Amino acid sequence: MVSFRGIPYAASPVGELRFASPQPHPGWTGLRDAAQAGPAVPQGASRLERVMGARVPDWDEDGCLNLNVHVPAGALDGGAARPVLVWWHGGGFTSGSGGWDWYDGGRLAALGDIVVVTANYRVGPLGYLYLPEIGAANLGAQDQAAVLAWVRDNIASFGGDPREVTVGGQSAGAYASLALALDPRTSGLVNRVLLESGPFGLAPQDPQHAAENAEAYLRLLGVPGGTDAATALRALPVEQLLSAYGRLAGQLARPGNAAPPMHPVLGGPGVPGDLYRGVVGGGLEGKSLLIGTTRDEASAFTAFDPNIQNLTTEGALDLLSHQLGESAHELYQRYATRFEEPTAARVFTAMVTDQLFRADSLRIADHHAAGGNATYVYEFDHRPAEDPYGLGATHCGELPFLFGTFDAFADSPMLGRTTDGVRELGHTFAGAVAEFVVRGSVHDWLPYAPATAARIRHFG
Secondary structure (H helix, E strand, O other): OEEEEEEEOOOOOOHHHOOOOOOOOOOOOOOOOOOOOOOEOOOOOOOOHHHHOOOOOOEOOOOOOEEEEEEOOOHHHOOOOEEEEEEEOOOOOOOOOOOOHHHOOHHHHHHHOOEEEEEOOOOHHHHHOOEHHHOEOOHHHHHHHHHHHHHHHHHHHHOEEEEEEEEEEEOHHHHHHHHHHHOOOOHHHOOEEEEEOOOOOOOOEOHHHHHHHHHHHHHHHOOOOOOOHHHHHHHOOHHHHHHHHHHHHHHHOOOOOOOOOOOOEOOOOOOOOOHHHHHHOOOOOOOEEEEEEEOEOOHHHHOOOHHHHOOOHHHHHHHHHHHHHHHHHHHHHHHHOOOOOOOHHHHHHHHHHHHHHHHHHHHHHHHHHHOOOOEEEEEEOOOOOOOOOOOOOEOOOOHHHHHOOHHHHOOOOOOOOOOHHHHHHHHHHHHHHHHHHHHOOOOOOOOOOOOOHHHEEEEO
16 A cells, blocks of 8 residues: 555645635646645644543644545556545634544555545635635535546546545534535535434524624634735734634534534535425436444534433423424434433434434435435444443544554544454444445445435444
8 A cells, every 4th residue: 555645635725725715736847745745724633632642733724725645456467457535624614624644545456456545625614714805615516626627637547436436524524524425516526425423403504604703703803804805814823713613603603503613604605405495306316425423423512511410301302392393392302212311412412313414314215215215224323332431433533444543543532442353343344335335336245225324234
């Protein structure tokens, strides 16, 4: 296996290119050192540090639009081109990096004899501030489209087949993958789709709401609105931009609400419409789909939140009624029957898991399979042997299993001890994903049929 890291796919988004669409990289002469991952995009700390583990900041605005290509042995020697997986990290459109060791694609490339590409895209205010009057609209999504164009134009030089591309990712990366597969400007570059724990219960941000959040952000920065905002925003230290975003997130935070202050805006570049309606409208027709969730997704957002852990039944119902209306009480009682000890925190977490992640993933799968398209659905059920925080099979829990990067998650409570059984489960899960990337199917896995729970494959 050979890895090429830190390859720029667009010019550095600095100076006049901050808050601008990605521009072509000027290139270089001679040999380029590709042994180390490039810098991450500017970002604050992840909301899920206590679940996944902390990261030492490694971001730099200059040079952050880079990608990594992981190539199996022999792929550079000629012969048949390998299928390609372009994989996007999660992080709530606020944090993450394709260059982190969590997402090292080398083991997956070797296991499946595929080419794996991971990439950075702008997040937080640099990627999703909505100020279309200065050209800032879904810039993170535009970065992702630029990566797909780079793959189309360059992946053959790395032994990859640009005609056999799976686009996939986890959490925000799954959300972005579905948008890329549906957008007419990029759908032709995508053959298969891998969606892990997509928060599809989160609608794309309404333009008016996004504009209101942008106005609040500018007030925190002391920057005037209008076209003059561009000059002021480009002159500020990036640390100041991140600090204001953190304050805005604090102002908008609500118990149980996982939505970031800024995320893809409906009608902006890369998100032409509602994602589910795009599926119903035939946007995925002919593309094989592998989609799934972890069993206890929302525990990542609730296990360490005292506002949730200390909920009473009345408090949980009050929170849920704002989202569900009069049906909240009936649904709460239905979910409570799942538990021997139905604490309000457990019931609330289970309900958020379904509302934000599982229900819409299954809706997408149901519709896609009903149209006769190859569809595979999984649930990742593995929980750490020692689970003092009650995380269960939480959001992000399948990532070390997919990439075989167990050592990179050594201090992560979502993983726990890495036993032989854990590694074997990783081999099984990653092998199934890799086979899907190669064939669009998995030989020992029955395709999903609408509303057929028995066709959901469980890993754990």
